[in-house]
Amino acid sequence: MIQTEGLSQRFGSQWALQEVSVTIPPGAVGLLGPNGAGKSTFMKCLLQLLKPTSGKAWLLGSDIARAGRDIRTRVGYAPEQDCHIPGMVGCEYVTYCAQLSGMPFQDARQRAHEMLDFVGMGQERYRKVDTYSTGMKQRVKLAQAIVHDPEIVFLDEPTNGLDPSGREQILELIRSLWKDHGISVVLSSHLLSDVERICDQITIIAMGKVLMQDRIDRLKAQRKPTAEIITESPAETVMTCMQRSGWQTTLLTNGHVQVEHGCDHLGPLVEALDQAGITPLEILQSPNQLEALFVQALETHDEPAS
Amino acid sequence: MMNLLPDLYEHWKGQARGIWHRRLAVAAQAFRSVWSNKWVRHLSLAAWVLCLGQSAILFGVGQLLVKDSVIYTVVNQMDAQPRALVGGLVSWILERPDLSVSSTYGLCFYYFTRWFQPLSLVLVTLMIPTLISQDLFSRAIIIYRSKALDQGDYLFGKFMAVFGLLGFVWLLPIIQAWLLGCLLSPEWFFLWHARLALFQSIGFVIASITFLSLLAMGVSALSQREKATTVIWLVLWILGHFLAKSQGEDHTWLAYLSFTHILDQWAIQLFNPSAHVSQLMENLPILGSFTSLTERWMRFPTAEGSAPWVGAAIMVGMSAIILKRKVKPE
Amino acid sequence: MSARIIEARQVSRWYGLVMGLNHISFDILPGITGLVGPNGAGKSTLIQIITGQLKPSSGTLTVLGHTPWNHPPSLARLGYCPEKEALPEHLRPLEWLTGLGLLSGLPRQQVGPIASASLAKVRLREADWGKRLGQFSKGMRQRVKLAQAIMHQPDLLVLDEPMNGLDPMGRQEIATILKELAAQGVHILISSHILAELEPLCRNIMILNWGRVMATGARQHIRSGLTDWPEQLTVLCEDPEGLAALLFEGGYLLGFDAHREEGRLTFRIKNPQGFFPQWASLVRESGQAIHEIRSGNRSLQTLFNKVTHS
Numbered sequence: 003m004i005q006t007e008g009l010s011q012r013f014g015s016q017w018a019l020q021e022v023s024v025t026i027p028p029g030a031v032g033l034l035g036p037n038g039a040g041k042s043t044f045m046k047c048l049l050q051l052l053k054p055t056s057g058k059a060w061l062l063g064s065d066i067a068r069a070g071r072d073i074r075t076r077v078g079y080a081p082e083q084d085c086h087i088p089g090m091v092g093c094e095y096v097t098y099c100a101q102l103s104g105m106p107f108q109d110a111r112q113r114a115h116e117m118l119d120f121v122g123m124g125q126e127r128y129r130k131v132d133t134y135s136t137g138m139k140q141r142v143k144l145a146q147a148i149v150h151d152p153e154i155v156f157l158d159e160p161t162n163g164l165d166p167s168g169r170e171q172i173l174e175l176i177r178s179l180w181k182d183h184g185i186s187v188v189l190s191s192h193l194l195s196d197v198e199r200i201c202d203q204i205t206i207i208a209m210g211k212v213l214m215q216d217r218i219d220r221l222k223a224q225r226k227p228t229a230e231i232i233t234e235s236p237a238e239t240v241m242t243c244m245q246r247s248g249w250q251t252t253l254l255t256n257g258h259v260q261v262e263h264g265c266d267h268l269g270p271l272v273e274a275l276d277q278a279g280i281t282p283l284e285i286l287q288s289p290n291q292l293e294a295l296f297v298q299a300l301e302t303h304d305e306p307a308s
Numbered sequence: 309m310m311n312l313l314p315d316l317y318e319h320w321k322g323q324a325r326g327i328w329h330r331r332l333a334v335a336a337q338a339f340r341s342v343w344s345n346k347w348v349r350h351l352s353l354a355a356w357v358l359c360l361g362q363s364a365i366l367f368g369v370g371q372l373l374v375k376d377s378v379i380y381t382v383v384n385q386m387d388a389q390p391r392a393l394v395g396g397l398v399s400w401i402l403e404r405p406d407l408s409v410s411s412t413y414g415l416c417f418y419y420f421t422r423w424f425q426p427l428s429l430v431l432v433t434l435m436i437p438t439l440i441s442q443d444l445f446s447r448a449i450i451i452y453r454s455k456a457l458d459q460g461d462y463l464f465g466k467f468m469a470v471f472g473l474l475g476f477v478w479l480l481p482i483i484q485a486w487l488l489g490c491l492l493s494p495e496w497f498f499l500w501h502a503r504l505a506l507f508q509s510i511g512f513v514i515a516s517i518t519f520l521s522l523l524a525m526g527v528s529a530l531s532q533r534e535k536a537t538t539v540i541w542l543v544l545w546i547l548g549h550f551l552a553k554s555q556g557e558d559h560t561w562l563a564y565l566s567f568t569h570i571l572d573q574w575a576i577q578l579f580n581p582s583a584h585v586s587q588l589m590e591n592l593p594i595l596g597s598f599t600s601l602t603e604r605w606m607r608f609p610t611a612e613g614s615a616p617w618v619g620a621a622i623m624v625g626m627s628a629i630i631l632k633r634k635v636k637p638e
Numbered sequence: 639m640s641a642r643i644i645e646a647r648q649v650s651r652w653y654g655l656v657m658g659l660n661h662i663s664f665d666i667l668p669g670i671t672g673l674v675g676p677n678g679a680g681k682s683t684l685i686q687i688i689t690g691q692l693k694p695s696s697g698t699l700t701v702l703g704h705t706p707w708n709h710p711p712s713l714a715r716l717g718y719c720p721e722k723e724a725l726p727e728h729l730r731p732l733e734w735l736t737g738l739g740l741l742s743g744l745p746r747q748q749v750g751p752i753a754s755a756s757l758a759k760v761r762l763r764e765a766d767w768g769k770r771l772g773q774f775s776k777g778m779r780q781r782v783k784l785a786q787a788i789m790h791q792p793d794l795l796v797l798d799e800p801m802n803g804l805d806p807m808g809r810q811e812i813a814t815i816l817k818e819l820a821a822q823g824v825h826i827l828i829s830s831h832i833l834a835e836l837e838p839l840c841r842n843i844m845i846l847n848w849g850r851v852m853a854t855g856a857r858q859h860i861r862s863g864l865t866d867w868p869e870q871l872t873v874l875c876e877d878p879e880g881l882a883a884l885l886f887e888g889g890y891l892l893g894f895d896a897h898r899e900e901g902r903l904t905f906r907i908k909n910p911q912g913f914f915p916q917w918a919s920l921v922r923e924s925g926q927a928i929h930e931i932r933s934g935n936r937s938l939q940t941l942f943n944k945v946t947h948s
Contacts, residue, residue: 049454051454070458072324073456074454074456074457075456078454083638086446086451087452088442089438089442098333101329101333102334104325104326105320105324105526109320113320120317124311146451150320151319166620183317221394299338
């Protein structure tokens with residue numbers, strides 16, 4: 003789906019991307035990385051918003067330098083900033099965006115309304131986009147990104163500014179894009195919980211280089227199975243109990259106990275807790291692994307974040 | 309009875325249209341955006357009313373040849389001098405239609421085309437805020453560039469919108485005035501002999517509206533603030549007007565800072581009104597007695613060869629540089 | 639003296655016909671409190687009243703014992719990190735902080751070192767201290783805003799979306815700083831939409847909706863107050879239907895949903911008190927491999943959903 007070879011981008015004397023060579027198959031990809039480390043530059047190069055200093059890139063099988071603007075009839079983009087084409091009502095705006103991607107007017111109009119239904123927008127579609135709340139603006143941004151039925155859609159912080167229920171709804175919509183409809187998603191976000199929920203692959207870019215790129219389940223499988231235990235008993239008691247069984251335990255910042263049990267299932271943990279007279283309320287499966295992976299990737303390159 | 313709810317997302321199986329379709333979409337949207345301003349609609353109507361007025365004048369000239377027309381009767385009731393002048397004109401038209409109609413129409417259209425100029429400039433002033441500054445302010449450029457459009461396509465679409473609007477209020481009315489004037493004239497030779505005036509008018513108007521469109525785009529891209537760009541345009545126009553007045557006679561380079569001066573110079577070069585006036589003077593000796601009129605007429609500003617074109621090229625070049633640098637996704 | 643940090647009694651704020659807050663009363667206790675609510679719930683209005691920028695239309699609100707409106711001594715004990723990013727573009731961070739410090743009444747000789755110390759505390763890279771604020775990225779601006787909020791060692795820190803624009807490492811760093819401050823005795827009020835991040839920080843929360851307080855206090859108290867919200871668990875296992883049958887036989891079930899392909903069983907518990915101690919024996923009896931036990935009531939997200947939709 004995305005392939006780059008020696009992709010480099012320089013701004014003045016600084017290299018934002020250094021010889022990035024990566025192959026990303028179709029799917030839901032999380033693009034992670036510290037601020038200013040090349041993540042947005044990478045996305046902008048793929049979207050042809052920036053011309054790379056050197057190197058090649060292929061998007062959906064076409065060389066972006068040669069194929070020119072017609073690739074973008076199959077690509078959607080929802081930028082992070084608040085941007086829209088002014089002076090239009092919602093459905094007019096999405097129809098116009100469809101036309102700009104090459105759809106004829108009749109089809110564009112129909113799909114605009116279908117996509118506005120899909121993102122859950124009701125009668126607000128007949129109001130000017132300038133008057134929309136944050137939630138509605140994010141929805142209409144998503145609608146214009148998928149209105150032309152792209153094969154891949156790039157989303158930059160799509161839940162920015164949304165309240166908890168709005169976030170839930172948008173995340174579910176984005177999840178369904180790949181899961182139910184086969185549209186690849188590249189999600190750039192700082193919220194690892196969102197990425198873990200939606201994506202099956204991650205690409206970590208830092209210091210202008212790709213530090214990690216693989217399927218999440220494969221990356222997680224490389225680590226020992228871990229569980230997070232939540233009980234009403236004091237954390238120290240739980241930790242002692244787990245350590246007695248020979249497992250490595252850590253006390254997390256949220257007061258939960260993380261155990262690297264290395265077993266296939268939770269049976270042994272439940273037994274061990276029961277023997278110590280501890281009642282488990284929740285035992286979560288390898289949560290926050292993405293954060294651990296992220297930290298691990300950065301630590302190997304010793305990069306201070308900003 | 310259970311109804312199965314349709315899956316809200318369905319794939320689109322159509323064919324994407326070509327690049328011209330997308331450029332046209334940009335142009336259509338920009339046009340709609342400016343057309344929603346009621347003053348733009350009023351001014352457009354005024355342009356077409358003007359065109360009708362001009363057709364009436366040409367009709368009047370034609371009617372001089374018709375012995376039982378109202379105009380003929382009115383002229384016959386005038387004093388000796390104007391009657392003699394009109395009589396001279398009529399006989400000249402009948403004797404040498406190739407020269408007379410060509411000169412008369414040429415001179416008329418030199419004025420007619422330029423009557424639309426202030427109206428067009430006001431329309432451009434109204435168009436400037438919504439042309440590009442609005443898009444810069446709301447960061448729409450990044451949306452445009454993420455679609456299947458390049459910077460060139462976006463700019464071309466905007467150009468087509470301005471050109472289209474100005475064409476609608478300047479080019480089409482002038483062609484219409486010519487057509488009506490010729491069709492309503494009593495003799496068919498009017499159509500043939502007035503053709504030079506038509507070509508000159510079309511040439512002048514197309515050059516002018518292309519020039520003004522490119523300038524307007526450049527000014528519109530100067531700032532995100534709509535009011536600022538409008539003020540810049542007005543300053544360029546008004547300052548230019550005064551510069552042209554004071555410096556125009558001497559043809560100093562300062563005069564060419566004014567785009568209205570450039571347009572005036574183009575009109576003179578294309579229509580060559582002094583030549584038409586000379587023709588009239590030669591063939592209508594009676595005109596000699598109208599010394600005050602002829603003195604005024606003879607004082608057409610002279611055209612300075614390539615200077616206006618160079619000036620226009622420099623302005624368009626600057627506009628192009630501004631557009632290339634400012635119209636970028638952030 | 640009462641341990642209440644913020645005390646509100648029948649506070650209302652109207653903007654003409656538009657309602658900001660509608661007769662709300664609450665107490666904020668010491669520690670870290672999370673303020674959550676949908677957009678338009680009145681959070682910004684409430685924060686503006688707490689930080690002395692707005693006066694309530696009616697009712698009283700006291701912060702640390704005094705009404706913040708027009709009361710500089712109260713405001714001097716308050717630190718505020720707003721959501722908006724408007725910073726003076728042409729200044730450098732130290733210059734701005736020094737200026738603010740002087741405005742807050744810090745002694746001239748000490749202002750410089752204090753400002754540097756706060757910038758260091760929020761882990762802004764020394765290399766960036768020389769740049770002007772206009773050149774800062776979103777994350778860097780956020781750190782500077784935090785630095786100005788903590789510089790004068792306030793007793794109460796009010797933060798509106800403090801993690802905005804920060805990458806995952808930055809978010810962890812700020813969370814650690816907030817915990818350190820709380821441990822030192824600073825009271826903190828955080829307003830945020832990212833509930834997953836408030837989860838580890840806040841023991842107490844306040845949920846606003848439609849200009850009213852829906853719930854306030856410690857999370858388990860709120861939970862136990864929702865009597866019509868049965869305890870719900872989701873278990874990942876090999877044979878969800880088999881497990882459901884076992885639970886049903888034991889008389890523990892109020893209702894369940896089993897998804898065989900996904901290996902997931904979600905069920906509501908009849909008697910939580912009697913159920914949880916039996917977990918181990920139930921797991922043993924089922925003979926199945928259990929992969930996860932997750933509660934449907936415990937997280938802040940589920941609590942929020944329940945309160946705002948009920």
